[in-house]
Amino acid sequence: MPADTWVAWLGDLMPGLLLSLQLTGVLLVIGLPLGTLFAVGLKSPVRVIKYVTVAVVEVARGIPALVLLYIVYFGLPQVEISLDAFLSAALALGVSFAAYSSAAIRSGIDAVHPGQREAARALGLQRGDEFFRVVLPQAMKIVTPPLLGWAIIYFQATSLAFAIAVPELLSRAYTLATQNFQYFTILAMAAVVYAAISIPASLFANSLAHRRGRVGT
Amino acid sequence: MNLLTYLPSLASGIATTLALTALSFAVGAVIALPVAMARSSRFRGLRLLAGGYIELVRGIPPIAWLFVLFFGLNQFQIRLNSFTAAVIGLGIISAGYIAEIYRAGFNAVPPGQREAASALSLSSRTTFGTVVAPQALITVLPLAIAYFIGLLKDSAVASVIGVQDITTIAVSLSKRSLDSLTIFLAAGAVYLLISIPVAILGSWIGDRVAQKWGARHAR
Numbered sequence: 001m002p003a004d005t006w007v008a009w010l011g012d013l014m015p016g017l018l019l020s021l022q023l024t025g026v027l028l029v030i031g032l033p034l035g036t037l038f039a040v041g042l043k044s045p046v047r048v049i050k051y052v053t054v055a056v057v058e059v060a061r062g063i064p065a066l067v068l069l070y071i072v073y074f075g076l077p078q079v080e081i082s083l084d085a086f087l088s089a090a091l092a093l094g095v096s097f098a099a100y101s102s103a104a105i106r107s108g109i110d111a112v113h114p115g116q117r118e119a120a121r122a123l124g125l126q127r128g129d130e131f132f133r134v135v136l137p138q139a140m141k142i143v144t145p146p147l148l149g150w151a152i153i154y155f156q157a158t159s160l161a162f163a164i165a166v167p168e169l170l171s172r173a174y175t176l177a178t179q180n181f182q183y184f185t186i187l188a189m190a191a192v193v194y195a196a197i198s199i200p201a202s203l204f205a206n207s208l209a210h211r212r213g214r215v216g217t
Numbered sequence: 218m219n220l221l222t223y224l225p226s227l228a229s230g231i232a233t234t235l236a237l238t239a240l241s242f243a244v245g246a247v248i249a250l251p252v253a254m255a256r257s258s259r260f261r262g263l264r265l266l267a268g269g270y271i272e273l274v275r276g277i278p279p280i281a282w283l284f285v286l287f288f289g290l291n292q293f294q295i296r297l298n299s300f301t302a303a304v305i306g307l308g309i310i311s312a313g314y315i316a317e318i319y320r321a322g323f324n325a326v327p328p329g330q331r332e333a334a335s336a337l338s339l340s341s342r343t344t345f346g347t348v349v350a351p352q353a354l355i356t357v358l359p360l361a362i363a364y365f366i367g368l369l370k371d372s373a374v375a376s377v378i379g380v381q382d383i384t385t386i387a388v389s390l391s392k393r394s395l396d397s398l399t400i401f402l403a404a405g406a407v408y409l410l411i412s413i414p415v416a417i418l419g420s421w422i423g424d425r426v427a428q429k430w431g432a433r434h435a436r
Binding site for chain 2: 059065070071074075077079111173182185195
């Protein structure tokens with residue numbers, strides 16, 4: 001197999017990779033604030049809010065991400081909410097990301113030293129300022145490594161969008177494979193592209209976690 | 218909108234989903250043994266090899282593994298049916314995760330236990346079989362059960378290569394009706410409903426094992 005054919009195929013996969021990365025970005029834009037909201041809900045002193053959040057998180061985690069994708073893409077149009085394939089994938093995966101990451105975000109919030117809240121209150125900050133300007137920024141710093149881990153998992157999960165015909169990396173590889181009949185070569189190439197991004201990213205996340213651990217933040 | 222309408226039709230996929238999950242888990246649990254042993258080997262080469270395997274399994278999405286096995290192997294005239302491809306693919310993946318679970322289990326056994334066994338001049342086989350493994354099992358079981366439940370949900374990706382599981386049946390039902398929302402919500406409910414008894418059974422087994430082995434090896 002000539003090497004330039006491989007390079008050409010790799011080039012053909014790149015727009016798909018770009019779309020996978022865009023999908024990851026959009027799902028994080030949906031998932032991170034929602035995950036933070038869930039985390040706050042899980043800590044709520046109001047019982048109803050707490051139990052409703054627990055139920056939503058458990059249901060979103062208990063249903064396969066692929067089924068969530070189908071609920072949004074094929075199901076929601078039935079109640080007059082029609083999103084295109086890309087947005088459906090971003091919404092479904094974003095909700096799933098939020099459910100899984102909420103536990104990490106919650107423990108991040110718990111890990112902020114209580115003295116910080118007391119200081120904020122002593123300075124007469126309002127509750128909103130106390131949370132958004134004192135607690136949350138420090139919590140986010142603590143949870144960056146685990147959230148990066150989840151982001152890498154969801155970058156890979158964007159491959160599920162194949163099932164609703166989003167032309168992301170795996171879909172492009174599949175289409176290209178059906179044109180050339182080089183199924184193994186091209187699909188394995190796509191798999192290697194996923195690994196080439198995920199593995200260094202997770203090594204980076206690990207080193208970040210270790211560095212944090214040593215400094216003790 | 219009545220979720221119950223679709224439960225009987227979806228139920229026919231439950232057996233496939235459970236069989237797929239159980240077989241993949243079994244394949245993974247077996248392959249994981251040499252992987253876990255290599256991962257904590259004295260030889261650097263073996264450690265790197267096992268570490269590389271685990272990273273690869275984590276770095277490539279499950280659906281890509283299934284595609285390579287189901288469509289990719291056709292290039293070499295190897296035709297697997299979709300169920301076999303899914304079992305092999307999910308088995309390869311779970312081996313990586315289960316190997317890490319085994320390792321966590323063995324690391325959780327205090328080194329004093331091994332030292333005591335060697336002071337009593339137990340053979341290495343007896344040490345492993347009657348001292349280390351039972352104590353490791355207490356750590357391994359809850360993690361393995363949590364992984365099994367995760368795998369149950371991950372097995373839904375096998376629908377993409379045509380395995381007749383809960384998700385595939387939901388997709389084909391929804392193509393013949395205008396009630397997609399109910400059908401997919403019902404499918405989601407089925408996954409939730411089968412996870413719950415698995416979790417209960419799992420924690421029951423976990424408790425039994427902890428009672429049986431934990432007391433005798435109390436520290």
